Amino acid sequence: MTVRSILNTKGHQIMSVEPDAKLAAxxxxxxxxxxxxxxxMNQSRLEGILSERDIVRVLGERGAAVLEEPVAQVxxxxxxxxxxxxxxxxxxxxxxxxxxRHLPVIDNGKVVGLISIGDIVxxxxxxxxxxxxxxxxxxxxx
Numbered sequence: 001m002t003v004r005s006i007l008n009t010k011g012h013q014i015m016s017v018e019p020d021a022k023l024a025a026x027x028x029x030x031x032x033x034x035x036x037x038x039x040x041m042n043q044s045r046l047e048g049i050l051s052e053r054d055i056v057r058v059l060g061e062r063g064a065a066v067l068e069e070p071v072a073q074v075x076x077x078x079x080x081x082x083x084x085x086x087x088x089x090x091x092x093x094x095x096x097x098x099x100x101r102h103l104p105v106i107d108n109g110k111v112v113g114l115i116s117i118g119d120i121v122x123x124x125x126x127x128x129x130x131x132x133x134x135x136x137x138x139x140x141x142x
Contacts, residue, residue, distance in 0.1 A: 003091065003105055004084040006123055007113045014104075014114045016041040017050070019072035023058075026050055026071050037102040039111065040075045046104060046111055048075035081106045084113075088120055095120075 016039040017026045026038055030052065040048040050071055058066050058074045066074065082091055082103045091103060095117055105113040 001088045001123060001127065002084065003082055003086050003088075003113075003115055006088070006115060006119050007084065007105060009123075010113075010115075010119055012113045014039055014111060017071055018042060019047050019075070020070045022067065023055070023069055023071055023074055024067040027055060027067065030055075036116065037114070039104055039114065040071055041111070044110065046079060046081075046106075047072070048077045049079050049102060049104065050075045051100070051102060079104060082115065083107065088123065091115060091120055 015029060015033055015035060017029065019040050019042055029038055030036070037049055037051040039046060040050055048071075054074055054076055080094060080098055080100065080103060082094065082105055084105060084107055094103065095101060101117040103115045104111050105115060
């Protein structure tokens with residue numbers, strides 16, 4: 001199973017903010033959309049990623065005043081990305097070793113989606129359920 005198959009089911013929509021947006025606005029977007037990360041993009045160029053973890057860390061370090069700072073001051077700048085041809089096993093390895101839960105998907109230098117660990121778990125559970133159903137059907141006909 002590949003990233004492409006997940007995106008074809010999930011969709012290619014992404015939520016993003018500009019680097020100069022206030023952190024408070026990004027927090028509001030995360031809450032409204034019930035998501036754990038947002039891409040930081042300058043026009044169509046990926047500049048960084050802002051996750052709930054980034055926000056909690058900076059709030060703990062600098063207090064609530066940081067909410068008025070630009071997202072660029074808080075975001076993770078070194079963004080690990082994946083391709084549509086990458087497998088779920090590869091993503092699981094990247095996420096586990098990197099200790100992050102969101103991967104932007106890049107195709108020909110353009111962001112085409114965002115995969116979360118939740119997307120991967122959901123897909124794996126669906127696979128296991130399909131396999132179990134196929135085994136039950138096989139046993140019934142044997």
